[in-house]
Each structure stands twice: as C-alpha cells, then as structure tokens.
Amino acid sequence: xxEERNTIxxxxxxxxxxxxxxxxxxxxxxxxxxxxxxxxxxxFEQSLSDFANTNSxxxxxxxxxxxxxxxxxxxxxxxxxxxxxxGDEVCxxxxxxxxxxxxxxxxxxxxxxxxxxxETWNMDPELLEKAxxxxxxxxxxYPKAIIPVALYGMPYDCEKIMAIANKYNIPVIEDAAExxxxxxxxxxxxxFGRFGVLSFNGNKMITTSGGGALICQNGEDANNVMWHATQxxxxxxxxxxxxxxxxxxxSNVCAGIGRGQMTVLDAHIAHHKHxxxxxxxxxxDVSEVHIHKQPSDSRYDANFxxxxxxxxxxxxxxxxxxxxxxxxxxxVGGAAxxxxxxxxxxxxxxxxxxxxxxxxxxxxKKVECxxxxxxMHKQPVYADAVAYINGVSEEIFKVxxxxxxxxxxxxxxxxxxxxxxxxxxxR
Numbered sequence: 097x098x099e100e101r102n103t104i105x106x107x108x109x110x111x112x113x114x115x116x117x118x119x120x121x122x123x124x125x126x127x128x129x130x131x132x133x134x135x136x137x138x139x140f141e142q143s144l145s146d147f148a149n150t151n152s153x154x155x156x157x158x159x160x161x162x163x164x165x166x167x168x169x170x171x172x173x174x175x176x177x178x179x180x181x182x183g184d185e186v187c188x189x190x191x192x193x194x195x196x197x198x199x200x201x202x203x204x205x206x207x208x209x210x211x212x213x214x215e216t217w218n219m220d221p222e223l224l225e226k227a228x229x230x231x232x233x234x235x236x237x238y239p240k241a242i243i244p245v246a247l248y249g250m251p252y253d254c255e256k257i258m259a260i261a262n263k264y265n266i267p268v269i270e271d272a273a274e275x276x277x278x279x280x281x282x283x284x285x286x287x288f289g290r291f292g293v294l295s296f297n298g299n300k301m302i303t304t305s306g307g308g309a310l311i312c313q314n315g316e317d318a319n320n321v322m323w324h325a326t327q328x329x330x331x332x333x334x335x336x337x338x339x340x341x342x343x344x345x346x347s348n349v350c351a352g353i354g355r356g357q358m359t360v361l362d363a364h365i366a367h368h369k370h371x372x373x374x375x376x377x378x379x380x381d382v383s384e385v386h387i388h389k390q391p392s393d394s395r396y397d398a399n400f401x402x403x404x405x406x407x408x409x410x411x412x413x414x415x416x417x418x419x420x421x422x423x424x425x426x427x428v429g430g431a432a433x434x435x436x437x438x439x440x441x442x443x444x445x446x447x448x449x450x451x452x453x454x455x456x457x458x459x460x461k462k463v464e465c466x467x468x469x470x471x472m473h474k475q476p477v478y479a480d481a482v483a484y485i486n487g488v489s490e491e492i493f494k495v496x497x498x499x500x501x502x503x504x505x506x507x508x509x510x511x512x513x514x515x516x517x518x519x520x521x522x523r
Contacts, residue, residue: 103462104509107402107502109303112360120352132326134348136355137163141309143358144294148311152282152397159287159311160318163346163354164325167273167295167308171243172199173321173344174269174291174310178241180205185235185482187227188243189219189252189271190471191489195295196245196271197472208239209473209483215391217404217492218252219244225260227484242268246275246285247469248498249301249368249401250390254280254288261289269293273308276301277365279397286311296350299502301364301401302357304350364503365399371501371510372400378514384411384521388496404468406495407451412522416453420446445474448494455497457520463513468496 111117120136129135144161151157164170180186182204188197190209197207210227213220224242232238242261244252261268268289272278275285276294286292292311296304312318323329328341346354376387388404390396407413423441446452447467458465470493473483499513 101462101512103464104500104505104513105502106464106466106498106500107299108504109298109300109357109364110503112356116356116359117353118356120355121349124348124352129348132165132343132345132347134351136348136351137346140304140346140351140354140358143355144309144311147277147358147361148284148287148292151284152279157283157287159292159313160315161294161309161311162318162321162325163307163309163351164344165308165346166195166306166344167271167293167297168195168199169325169342169344170291170293170295170308170310171195171269171271172202173324173342174293175199175203175205175241176324177317177320178267178269178290180240184240185231186241186243187224187231187239187266188472189245189247190473190483190485191217191247191469191492192245192271192472193273193469194472194475195273196243197478205240207472207478207481209471209478209481209485211471211473211484211486212247212488212492213253214488216250216252216396217247217388217489218250219257220486220488221253221256221260223484223486224257228260228264228266230484231482238264238266240266242266242289243271244268245271246273246278248388248404249275249278249399250388251275251278251280251285251396251398254283254285255395258288267291270311272311273297273300274401275399276401277361278399278401281395282397287313290317296354296357301368301399302354302361304346304354304357307346307350307354309346360503367503368400368501369398371505372398372403374507374510375403375405375499375514378510379405379517382514382518382521384408385517400501403499403501404496405499406492407448407454407497409448409450409495411450413450413453413520414457414522416449416522419449419452419456445470445490445493447497451495451497454517454520458513458516461516463516464500466498468493468498
C-alpha cells in the first residue's frame with residue numbers, strides 16, 4: 097500500500113522551537129511599534145552583525161548590518177552607494193536569480209553578464225577580468241561594480257574575485273542571499289566586498305516572511321544606505337529631499353520574527369549540511385546522477401541552502417516521451433503569485449527532456465524537484481545585454497536540478513527521494 101505523504105518541498109525555513117518569534121512580534125504590537133523601525137529592528141541588526149563579524153578562528157570584524165524589506169532592495173541600495181548611474185555597466189554573474197541583475201536596470205545601468213566556472217558554478221574569475229579589460233577598451237571606462245553570487249549557498253572564489261576587483265579599483269557587492277552562513281577561509285560571505293546582500297525570504301536559511309539586509313564595511317556606508325532606505329529625508333523640521341529615496345526599511349514586526357530565527361540559524365546550517373552529506377552517500381551508487389559538491393579546498397564551507405545535482409543526458413526517465421508536450425499553466429516552485437501565460441511549451445534554452453521528465457515524475461511522488469536557475473544571459477528580457485560566455489551555465493541548466501534540503505526534510509524523506517529517483521530511471 098502506498099504511503100500517503102505531504103509534498104516534500106525544496107526549502108522552507110520554519111519557526112524556532114522556543115517560539116521566540118511570537119514573543120517579539122507580540123511585543124511589537126503591545127508597544128505599538130508596527131512600523132519600519134523599532135527595538136526589534138535594532139536588535140535583529142545587532143544579532144546579524146555579531147554573526148557576520150565572527151570568523152571561524154574567533155577573530156572579529158567590524159561590519160554593520162542594515163535590515164531592509166527584501167534582498168532585492170539591498171542590491172538596489174548597494175548599487176546606489178557604489179555610485180552606479182544611468183549608462184554605467186555592472187559585471188554580474190549570469191547563473192543566478194533575477195534579483196541579482198534587475199536592480200541594475202532600475203538605475204538605467206546595464207548588466208554585463210559573466211559566465212561560471214565548472215567547480216562551484218559561480219562567477220569565473222578569468223572571464224571577469226577579460227570582461228573588465230574588454231569593457232574598458234570598448235567604452236573607455238571600467239564597470240562600476242561587480243556582483244558575484246553564492247549560487248545555492250556555494251562560496252565563490254572570494255580570493256581571486258577580490259584580487260581582480262582591487263586591481264582595477266572596482267567595488268564588489270556580494271550577493272550572499274542564498275549563502276547566509278556560508279564561509280570562505282573561515283569568514284562569512286558578504287564580508288569580503290564593500291557590501292554583502294542577505295535575504296530572509298520564506299525559503300532562505302532563516303526567514304522574516306520576507307525581507308533582507310545589507311552588510312556594510314563601515315558606519316558611513318551603513319548610514320547612507322539607511323538614509324536612502326527611509327525616503328532620503330534631509331535634516332529639517334519639515335520634509336525636504338535632495339536625493340531620491342526609497343521605502344525599503346524592514347518593519348519592526350518582521351524583525352521580531354528574525355530575532356527568533358537567529359536562535360536556530362546554526363541548527364539550520366548544520367541540518368542542510370547533514371542533508372547534503374546524506375544525498376552524497378545515498379546517490380553514490382546511482383552513476384547517472386551527480387550531486388553538486390563543494391571543492392575539496394578547505395577554504396570552502398558551503399551552507400548547502402539547496403542540494404543541486406546533474407543528470408546524464410543519455411539517461412531515460414519514465415514519462416520522458418511526454419516532456420514539454422503541454423504548456424505549463426502555473427508556476428513551478430515557490431510562491432510566484434501571478435505568472436504570464438504562454439502558448440508554447442518550449443524555448444530555445446531549457447532543461448533536457450529527461451530532466452523535465454524527472455521533475456514531473458517526482459512531483460507525482462509528492463516531491464518538489466526544481467530546475468536550476470536559467471542563466472540571465474539567456475533570458476528574453478536581457479536579449480541585448482553584453483555577456484562573456486564559456487558555455488558552463490548553459491550546459492548546467494540543461495542537466496541540472498535541485499533537491500529538497502530545508503529544515504523540514506528528514507532522513508526518511510531523503511531516503512524516499514533517492515528511492516524515487518532510482519525508480520524514475522529506466523534501466
């Protein structure tokens with residue numbers, strides 16, 4: 097008899113065992129601090145700063161954290177702080193979610209997409225330097241900023257990317273939205289560049305239901321970001337504005353949730369690492385599936401926000417003959433809200449038929465198994481963007497998929513998921 101089970105989702109953060117979130121949210125209502133400021137915001141920022149500033153060896157940094165309404169807002173404000181304006185160019189990783197690049201266009205600037213290297217799937221340092229030099233030759237100026245991304249929580253090569261950025265005096269905005277708690281050489285991601293972006297969306301390592309934060313290297317940058325995040329009001333007894341500001345501050349209610357979530361952050365990171373290790377163990381004898389592992393280099397310490405894998409192109413999956421026969425009517429994965437309907441089931445850049453068949457097979461088994469991010473340089477909205485490509489991200493997109501890894505995923509779930517993968521493969 098087939099066991100009835102709830103759908104096993106990719107990654108959902110959950111509440112702390114102590115229920116501290118409810119305590120802090122109640123305090124916000126009891127004290128009437130139901131606004132984008134307040135004691136919870138201050139305390140949450142301090143907790144985040146303490147976490148970000150503590151290296152594995154016990155040494156300390158002195159960064160400040162500003163809590164915002166979303167990780168996307170953090171990218172936007174970091175770009176403003178770096179002086180990005182209309183007509184400027186920003187080097188950004190192509191293999192990522194759109195929130196890494198869309199804020200560039202908010203400012204009238206242009207993304208310059210950089211492809212990935214094979215081992216971490218993150219920004220290729222050699223391509224980055226090639227792009228910087230080529231843009232200088234073609235436009236007469238260097239890009240205004242560099243945005244590497246911690247894809248699925250995997251650290252990028254911080255040492256090489258920072259060396260290149262420093263060589264050409266270009267500020268780095270680290271998109272560590274998926275990499276909260278990941279480290280490189282013992283140091284938290286987001287503390288290497290001038291700014292580091294965090295996200296507290298409902299599927300991240302911890303959640304405030306929504307929200308994000310920006311790690312700043314100094315108090316001057318933090319104050320500038322906070323000023324822009326609160327409508328950029330000048331110091332007069334009336335409202336006067338010399339710059340355009342934004343309503344990007346985190347609410348005291350959401351920050352209360354974040355304060356409680358900080359108490360389970362270390363446990364969440366440990367759980368994700370455990371789930372990754374279990375996938376690696378159980379998939380070791382499935383020769384057609386290759387779990388994405390972090391480099392053996394001891395400097396890399398991923399949080400494994402999502403466990404990613406690839407499927408050999410020649411493998412046959414049950415139901416593969418029906419892949420892409422019908423256009424999708426609803427969003428695949430996540431709380432996507434309204435999506436634009438499409439008439440055609442296929443595009444010129446999509447996962448292989450067997451990867452799509454595996455997604456459908458797993459969904460019928462009540463397991464969410466999502467495609468990896470489609471490279472930004474292959475998105476229709478960026479058809480005219482400049483891109484420096486080596487083919488790595490496009491190839492991974494064809495064969496890659498993500499497996500459930502969140503705090504709700506148990507050892508039994510992982511065993512069930514791997515058994516379903518084995519069942520899906522046609523021998």
